[in-house]
Amino acid sequence: MSQQLVVGIDIGGTNTKFGIVDRRGNILCDGRMLTNQHEEVTGFLEELHGHLALLIEQVGGMENIKGIGVGAPNGNFYTGNIEYAPNLRWKGIVPLAKLLEEKFGLPTVLTNDANAAALGELIYGAARGMKDFIVITLGTGVGSGIVANGQLIYGHDGFAGELGHIIVIPGGRLHPGTGAHGSLEAYASATGVTKTAIEFLNNRPECKSLLRNYKPEEINSKVIYEAAIKGDALALEIYEFTGQVLGAALANFVMFSSPEAIILFGGLTNAGDLIMDPVRKHMEENLLPIFQNKVKLLFSELKESDAAILGASALAWEMKD
Amino acid sequence: MSQQLVVGIDIGGTNTKFGIVDRRGNILCDGRMLTNQHEEVTGFLEELHGHLALLIEQVGGMENIKGIGVGAPNGNFYTGNIEYAPNLRWKGIVPLAKLLEEKFGLPTVLTNDANAAALGELIYGAARGMKDFIVITLGTGVGSGIVANGQLIYGHDGFAGELGHIIVIPGGRLHPGTGAHGSLEAYASATGVTKTAIEFLNNRPECKSLLRNYKPEEINSKVIYEAAIKGDALALEIYEFTGQVLGAALANFVMFSSPEAIILFGGLTNAGDLIMDPVRKHMEENLLPIFQNKVKLLFSELKESDAAILGASALAWEMKD
Numbered sequence: 001m002s003q004q005l006v007v008g009i010d011i012g013g014t015n016t017k018f019g020i021v022d023r024r025g026n027i028l029c030d031g032r033m034l035t036n037q038h039e040e041v042t043g044f045l046e047e048l049h050g051h052l053a054l055l056i057e058q059v060g061g062m063e064n065i066k067g068i069g070v071g072a073p074n075g076n077f078y079t080g081n082i083e084y085a086p087n088l089r090w091k092g093i094v095p096l097a098k099l100l101e102e103k104f105g106l107p108t109v110l111t112n113d114a115n116a117a118a119l120g121e122l123i124y125g126a127a128r129g130m131k132d133f134i135v136i137t138l139g140t141g142v143g144s145g146i147v148a149n150g151q152l153i154y155g156h157d158g159f160a161g162e163l164g165h166i167i168v169i170p171g172g173r174l175h176p177g178t179g180a181h182g183s184l185e186a187y188a189s190a191t192g193v194t195k196t197a198i199e200f201l202n203n204r205p206e207c208k209s210l211l212r213n214y215k216p217e218e219i220n221s222k223v224i225y226e227a228a229i230k231g232d233a234l235a236l237e238i239y240e241f242t243g244q245v246l247g248a249a250l251a252n253f254v255m256f257s258s259p260e261a262i263i264l265f266g267g268l269t270n271a272g273d274l275i276m277d278p279v280r281k282h283m284e285e286n287l288l289p290i291f292q293n294k295v296k297l298l299f300s301e302l303k304e305s306d307a308a309i310l311g312a313s314a315l316a317w318e319m320k321d
Numbered sequence: 322m323s324q325q326l327v328v329g330i331d332i333g334g335t336n337t338k339f340g341i342v343d344r345r346g347n348i349l350c351d352g353r354m355l356t357n358q359h360e361e362v363t364g365f366l367e368e369l370h371g372h373l374a375l376l377i378e379q380v381g382g383m384e385n386i387k388g389i390g391v392g393a394p395n396g397n398f399y400t401g402n403i404e405y406a407p408n409l410r411w412k413g414i415v416p417l418a419k420l421l422e423e424k425f426g427l428p429t430v431l432t433n434d435a436n437a438a439a440l441g442e443l444i445y446g447a448a449r450g451m452k453d454f455i456v457i458t459l460g461t462g463v464g465s466g467i468v469a470n471g472q473l474i475y476g477h478d479g480f481a482g483e484l485g486h487i488i489v490i491p492g493g494r495l496h497p498g499t500g501a502h503g504s505l506e507a508y509a510s511a512t513g514v515t516k517t518a519i520e521f522l523n524n525r526p527e528c529k530s531l532l533r534n535y536k537p538e539e540i541n542s543k544v545i546y547e548a549a550i551k552g553d554a555l556a557l558e559i560y561e562f563t564g565q566v567l568g569a570a571l572a573n574f575v576m577f578s579s580p581e582a583i584i585l586f587g588g589l590t591n592a593g594d595l596i597m598d599p600v601r602k603h604m605e606e607n608l609l610p611i612f613q614n615k616v617k618l619l620f621s622e623l624k625e626s627d628a629a630i631l632g633a634s635a636l637a638w639e640m641k642d
Contacts, residue, residue: 256481
């Protein structure tokens with residue numbers, strides 16, 4: 001077994017990150033480039049190939065590389081295509097895995113970024129050795145990757161695990177992107193938490209808060225966090241409310257796949273116990289007794305700056321030889 | 322391969338049904354006995370062994386039998402135990418699979434009845450050839466069995482797939498058995514539908530209905546159905562409301578595991594299109610575009626009288642040799 005390394009590529013709307021990773025999750029070398037500088041995917045591939053060829057040479061050449069894993073928005077594991085990604089310039093269906101295989105001559109697997117994050121936890125992170133767990137990514141949006149019986153659940157069409165779009169409050173807050181009312185993402189994403197803050201500030205003019213020092217457009221996760229650690233009551237209530245919605249949603253997810261652990265990842269987790277405590281409380285309150293005090297609620301163990309590359313690279317280890 | 326037959330045993334609160342089944346789902350012979358006549362599980366096993374020994378002889382003896390599958394309330398696949406089943410007389414943990422193995426000398430697998438129903442559909446029914454589907458059992462309670470990547474999802478503790486207890490309307494109707502508010506079972510079970518009828522009758526005294534010919538305690542699925550097929554507006558509205566709640570719940574389940582099909586089973590499905598039409602409409606309305614018009618919504622193809630034995634027997638075919 002000479003092929004002890006894999007390539008991980010994470011394609012985001014702005015940046016594409018790539019790196020070469022060993023079995024233990026060490027990133028031996030890495031780099032980044034701008035995704036949307038390239039109107040055509042062929043130009044993107046050209047530039048990416050240039051960067052990666054140098055890195056691959058650094059680690060001893062192609063014969064050391066087992067394959068390539070890619071995390072991409074709207075990435076479909078079954079087809080290897082990026083399908084109608086709203087925040088990429090390449091429209092329609094882009095057969096990215098096939099294009100990369102042709103370019104590099106290496107087997108290539110692709111999935112969406114939340115599924116890649118789940119595999120990252122499975123291979124290198126907090127879910128090592130687990131067969132049943134769920135990763136929830138709490139960033140600009142809310143994504144998820146679900147592992148059951150030791151395998152990612154892709155569903156019949158490759159689109160399983162859209163837990164951010166599950167309706168948690170029927171008739172609730174509008175999600176401007178989807179038109180749905182009351183989806184988890186409308187509350188637990190960075191945008192959702194900011195919206196909660198602005199609603200609370202508007203609806204309670206009598207209530208003092210450090211957040212009143214900011215204009216509405218300056219309110220974001222960071223200023224809410226800073227107010228909360230100073231003990232600002234309104235900021236703490238924003239975490240309590242977010243934890244209530246997210247915790248109740250997690251309880252529903254537990255009744256679906258009864259995971260050993262739920263792993264939270266992304267921006268919101270920087271708030272630590274401020275968010276974890278209410279999430280745990282409300283999750284437990286909403287569980288049937290047979291599920292109570294069983295599910296580990298964990299933060300990701302992967303460094304946020306490395307996680308995207310690691311998650312993508314994990315896909316390549318999962319590939320059948 | 323001489324072992325072309327399996328034994329299926331379905332243990333219910335009142336009756337235990339058992340039968341011998343071939344690969345195609347033909348029940349070669351079967352029987353039933355009273356479950357709760359036996360205060361002790363040993364007496365139950367004694368009687369069951371007596372019945373089954375005769376049936377096994379009829380089909381040519383033990384050497385034709387591959388194994389035993391059991392569907393039982395609170396049956397845990399991993400341990401083979403029945404754990405704290407509220408409607409059985411045997412309290413605590415009953416190691417039923419082990420006891421049956423000792424009694425019959427045949428490998429024995431056990432799970433809960435809804436999981437058994439899902440395997441029944443996979444091996445003999447509407448889900449043949451599918452890798453990703455969900456079975457929802459709509460009876461006295463609401464149960465579910467979830468298959469992803471061709472395998473039942475048991476979760477880390479064997480209790481996955483309790484979709485009847487997912488909260489669909491936060492703060493909604495009380496479920497007297499669990500104390501939860503707004504769970505799917507509080508609306509879509511036989512009891513739930515009856516409760517909807519009584520609420521509608523009480524809240525709209527001005528509204529005429531054939532259901533007013535019955536005392537509250539006489540209202541049940543059957544009289545609601547009979548009123549509905551006569552065009553009774555209130556009865557039709559009961560199905561519309563039930564379909565709205567169930568359809569929205571199914572949309573959430575689709576965003577979890579993206580199944581090829583959802584298969585409905587049990588008493589409520591006797592209402593046919595009266596229930597299927599509103600369920601389908603509200604499911605589709607609540608789905609993200611990428612999931613719309615993709616999921617097959619089907620009724621079970623198994624005869625209700627045979628389904629319990631078939632589901633249990635399917636477990637035995639799934640056993641590793």
